[in-house]
Amino acid sequence: MSYYRLYFMSSFSGHIEGFEEFDAEDDAQAVKLAETRQGALGMELWCLHRRVRQFAALDLASQLLEQRHKLKEVKHQLETELPDDVSRPENRKA
Incomplete structure (x- = not known):
């Protein structure tokens, strides 16, 4: 060591x-x-x-934009995989 x-x-x-x-x-x-x-x-x-x-120092602004883009992709993928009547805010009853 x-x-x-x-x-x-x-x-x-x-x-x-x-x-x-x-x-x-x-x-x-x-x-x-x-x-x-x-x-x-x-x-x-x-x-x-x-x-x-x-x-070198990382360009954090670029990293944040990249992470935001990835999160949007994951959100879109999850939304397309969910059945229409499950877990969507607009389908929940108050």
Whole structure:
């Protein structure tokens, strides 16, 4: 096991906003763990004095639009699969 530190970097100043520490079997496992933390801040993954990888900040607006589109597709699919008289708000009796 090796010790890793994942730094979260400010997109504006480039300064460190925070960090997380963890152990991993190797660089590949550490990178996989780091990818799950990727978000609005850039990141740098370090193993002691060696930088393993840099991660760019994600474009969250694009991700939200993509998720919204996927949810609409799922909603449409569910609505077409339901029988006409089941679970639709307009068919419920008050």
